[in-house]
Amino acid sequence: xERERFGKHAVLFEPLLHTRPAFYLAVAILVLxxxxxxxxxxxxxxxxxxxxxxxxxxxxxxxIINFIFFIAIGFGGTLTSAILxxxxxxxxxxxxxxxxxxxxxxxxxxxxxxxxxxAKPERLLNLFFYMRPRSPLIWDxxxxxxxxxxxxxxxxxxxxxxxxxxxxTFPRRKRxxxxxxLGWTGSEKQKKLLERVIGLLAVLMIPTAVxxxxxxxxxxxxxxxxxxxxxxxxPYFIMGxxxxxxxxxxxxxAILRRLLHLEDYxxxxxxxxxxxxxxxxxxxxxxxxxxxxxxxxxxxxxxxxVVFWAKLTGxxxxxxxxxxxxxxxxxxxxxxxRRTRTIAGTVIAGISVVIGMWLERYLILIPTLGRPMxxxxxxxxxxxxxxxxxxxxxxAAIALIFVxxxxxxxxxxxxxxxxxxxxxxxxxxxxAVAPAKGEALADAS
Amino acid sequence: MxxxxxxxxxxxxxxxxxxxVACMAENNAPLVGRDESLHNRAITWHYVLxxxxxxxxxxxxxxxxxxxxxxCAEPPCVKVCPVGATYVDEEGLVLVNYDRCIGCKYxxxxxPYGVRYVNWRHYHWPEPMEQYLNxxxxxxxxxxxxxxxxxxxxxxxxxxxxxxxxxQLTDAELVLLPACNQACPASAxxxxxxxxxxxxxxxxxxxxxxxxxxxxxxxxPCVYYLAEExx
Numbered sequence: 001x002e003r004e005r006f007g008k009h010a011v012l013f014e015p016l017l018h019t020r021p022a023f024y025l026a027v028a029i030l031v032l033x034x035x036x037x038x039x040x041x042x043x044x045x046x047x048x049x050x051x052x053x054x055x056x057x058x059x060x061x062x063x064i065i066n067f068i069f070f071i072a073i074g075f076g077g078t079l080t081s082a083i084l085x086x087x088x089x090x091x092x093x094x095x096x097x098x099x100x101x102x103x104x105x106x107x108x109x110x111x112x113x114x115x116x117x118x119a120k121p122e123r124l125l126n127l128f129f130y131m132r133p134r135s136p137l138i139w140d141x142x143x144x145x146x147x148x149x150x151x152x153x154x155x156x157x158x159x160x161x162x163x164x165x166x167x168x169t170f171p172r173r174k175r176x177x178x179x180x181x182l183g184w185t186g187s188e189k190q191k192k193l194l195e196r197v198i199g200l201l202a203v204l205m206i207p208t209a210v211x212x213x214x215x216x217x218x219x220x221x222x223x224x225x226x227x228x229x230x231x232x233x234x235p236y237f238i239m240g241x242x243x244x245x246x247x248x249x250x251x252x253x254a255i256l257r258r259l260l261h262l263e264d265y266x267x268x269x270x271x272x273x274x275x276x277x278x279x280x281x282x283x284x285x286x287x288x289x290x291x292x293x294x295x296x297x298x299x300x301x302x303x304x305x306v307v308f309w310a311k312l313t314g315x316x317x318x319x320x321x322x323x324x325x326x327x328x329x330x331x332x333x334x335x336x337x338r339r340t341r342t343i344a345g346t347v348i349a350g351i352s353v354v355i356g357m358w359l360e361r362y363l364i365l366i367p368t369l370g371r372p373m374x375x376x377x378x379x380x381x382x383x384x385x386x387x388x389x390x391x392x393x394x395x396a397a398i399a400l401i402f403v404x405x406x407x408x409x410x411x412x413x414x415x416x417x418x419x420x421x422x423x424x425x426x427x428x429x430x431x432a433v434a435p436a437k438g439e440a441l442a443d444a445s
Numbered sequence: 446m447x448x449x450x451x452x453x454x455x456x457x458x459x460x461x462x463x464x465x466v467a468c469m470a471e472n473n474a475p476l477v478g479r480d481e482s483l484h485n486r487a488i489t490w491h492y493v494l495x496x497x498x499x500x501x502x503x504x505x506x507x508x509x510x511x512x513x514x515x516x517c518a519e520p521p522c523v524k525v526c527p528v529g530a531t532y533v534d535e536e537g538l539v540l541v542n543y544d545r546c547i548g549c550k551y552x553x554x555x556x557p558y559g560v561r562y563v564n565w566r567h568y569h570w571p572e573p574m575e576q577y578l579n580x581x582x583x584x585x586x587x588x589x590x591x592x593x594x595x596x597x598x599x600x601x602x603x604x605x606x607x608x609x610x611x612x613q614l615t616d617a618e619l620v621l622l623p624a625c626n627q628a629c630p631a632s633a634x635x636x637x638x639x640x641x642x643x644x645x646x647x648x649x650x651x652x653x654x655x656x657x658x659x660x661x662x663x664x665x666p667c668v669y670y671l672a673e674e675x676x
Contacts, residue, residue: 048564048565055565056486056559056562059550119588224664374494374512374659
């Protein structure tokens, strides 16, 4: 019956129609984790930022790390939906919607972490009342604000044709879908307009994302602290965002594939191609890291060397070498060979990179702050249960958004897949070339 | 318009820390308690830094660096404040507007000298202690950043008293004006107008023994140190 109603791609609408008991269990667990984190934050809000492990001279910790980390994770979405779109890589089609949702979640939860980091959060709106544009934080407010708006529109617009189909065929929630479908009829004129707007947004997304990650980096590099005040930080953060974004996207793809039975849509080809991208980025990571550390080492400035040795052989050596292992050794070893560039292989590499890039942000923040330029007593910072709980709640909230989203909208863009199939059937050679090549690559692996 | 500055003679300083104590009492430093203090949360606008000893016995050399805020002419903390809560006033003092600060702590991380402090909690003063609070210095709300003001309240009061008598503040009145200077038993500290070439501080700042901390950062600190041996 569903096949009649939804056609060939009925499996993509499956989660909207049927709910398994496991779903309620998952939601219950996620809600519990979220509430636990909410309680932790309320406790922090009422007792002050002193409830966390933060102190002087390390007043920025897990929250600021997560601010960068979550927003960077979101770059995976921009990459697949905007950059790969411009390069006309057709294989990206089944990934785009989930990827865009990651971007939106990443930007929202990254930004919220800044609020957690404020010692006086009730004065947040002062950022708008008393805005001082020469502060890099205001550059962030501007860039991230634009990015959030753009990525929300970019998530929503390509959903309209699918929402319209739900409006016409789905048994429940008629009014909800009618409202969101914005009167979509599927006429040629509407389609052409939608394609054009999506194309324009894709072009706008790229400079915005580059701006976002540059100004995130510039928060640090505009200061005169050792190993922060560096010109490489802007490009380094962009590269790091692409790197962790792809890693996270692979993990999300694998989870969705398993839970929503998307085996026919997210094929080994996709993991293979994303794996190759991740491999390239892990090599780029090595290059950037060597460039940064070699420059510091060769220059041999005293204040920088204090931080340098703290990272390489001192207090932060375990973090540093774990980061080298997770950002380069593991992904490179797994992804260099076709035999291990399987779904399991790319997922392990993806998880490794996500962990490694969190460590990287830790290593950017804490060692520089923890080595003040004047001889203060030895500082120490250990994140406490509040910071970890809030972080867990953020992850749970993102998962919850995905779970609930999947109950209202298909997580794979159905109309775009059909469009492509129609093109291929009509002998649209130009479009058919790219997937054919990709298929061949996947078959070979 | 004056530009306030300070000179501290390290060859006279005995590291008794009377300056730090006087500062805490004068400026209503919150009593954070032992645990918080061990957790690097004490608020000490004035702090005496131990300098690492150099050389081998018997030629080693120990020194202490009493550190107020340096009230830089090019303050890195002021540039980064997103809401303009920290600012340079017309007499060159770097100050904080406690009513506007959002507690982002960007200024804390961008200050190379570590002079800025965070109100991590809501602090209160136990029963008899609250009667010792200085009514001239505002109590800071939880969550805001605070720092040394060069005892601006003393400065303003002295300026008003002088103005009422229809005269300018004299250099002699200024030298011991901040609480830290007044408390110094070794008379190692001087305060005054760096723009007045005849003032005690500008004469001492021109002394060959004078240096500033991390001078090559280009922050132009208004606190000079005097020492026979520079580093």
